[in-house]
Amino acid sequence: MGCVLTVNVAVVRTDAWTGRQGRSGIDKRPVEGPVHVGRVGLRGDTICDLTFHGGVDRAVYVFAHEDFSWWSSLLDRDIPPGGFGENLTSVGMDVTGARIGEIWAVGSAVVQVTAPRTPCRVFAGFWDVPDLVARFSRRGTPGAYLRVLTVGEVAAGDPVTVLHRPDHGITVGQVFRAVMTDPDELPALGGITDLLPEDIRHRVQRRLARSAASTGG
Numbered sequence: 001m002g003c004v005l006t007v008n009v010a011v012v013r014t015d016a017w018t019g020r021q022g023r024s025g026i027d028k029r030p031v032e033g034p035v036h037v038g039r040v041g042l043r044g045d046t047i048c049d050l051t052f053h054g055g056v057d058r059a060v061y062v063f064a065h066e067d068f069s070w071w072s073s074l075l076d077r078d079i080p081p082g083g084f085g086e087n088l089t090s091v092g093m094d095v096t097g098a099r100i101g102e103i104w105a106v107g108s109a110v111v112q113v114t115a116p117r118t119p120c121r122v123f124a125g126f127w128d129v130p131d132l133v134a135r136f137s138r139r140g141t142p143g144a145y146l147r148v149l150t151v152g153e154v155a156a157g158d159p160v161t162v163l164h165r166p167d168h169g170i171t172v173g174q175v176f177r178a179v180m181t182d183p184d185e186l187p188a189l190g191g192i193t194d195l196l197p198e199d200i201r202h203r204v205q206r207r208l209a210r211s212a213a214s215t216g217g
Contacts, residue, residue: 002093004106004158005065006030008082009045017125023048026126028082030089034153037109042087042154049122056147057114057197062088063143064095070139075129085123086143093160096141096173101195103164108152110163115197116142116176137180144172145197168192175200187211 010025018024025046036043040059047054053061063086068079081089088106102113119142124132136142170192178185179200186207193201 001104001162002090002160004154004156004160005089005091006081006156007035007042007154008087008089009035009042010047012046012048013126015125017122017128018048019122019125021048024122024126025053026085026122028085028087030081030156032156034107034155036151037107037111037148037154038151039148041148045087052118052120055197058145059148060088060111060146061086061117061143062090062095062146063117064093064141065089065091067095067141067143070141074135075127084143085117085126088154090160095144096171096176098144098172099166099168100170100172100175100192101164101166101168102162103149104146105159105161105163106152107154107158108150109148109154110150110152111146111148112195113144113172114147114195115145115200116172116179117145118142118176118179140173140176140181142172142176166192166195179203183207 008028008030011027011029012023012025013027014023025048039056063084072079098113100113104111119133119136124130186204189204190208193204
């Protein structure tokens, strides 16, 4: 399928753009050698805002290196691996086209695709691009969060192998559109709510409840 280009962990920042938390782990940088992948993330990484990042359902963030060039051209600057705040920079993979619930072997770890990354003001501040959230939403290549099913180790160069691909066909990109730009697509996610993080699952359920109420169902 593809492989890991780099494994990245946080350098904690306390810049003004870090917002109410006052610190952020969005600045990820490549590290050498194998890194332990636990249930809630990579050893040596730091997640400062656990409301929207991290936890079991968003333990690891992967972003495709193929999408770097578009952003580099748009902003006329180099973006190094880890520049999107990702733990794993992949190559040779269609991360946006991965299906929710897809299971991958990465190094000696086994992970499951759970959700797209949604942009925030801290991300915009980190890049110093005020309208980054809108640009990122329009671009629609958000990268994917992963749930760790089997702990293990991962290193640069490790292959990524698809062990299971669900039949439902709902991709990371489709969930991103439903959450960020087209909420009318939320009901289509009703059949996979058990695979989604709790916050997105509740959003889908609320939308389904409103739809049922409006039709008298």
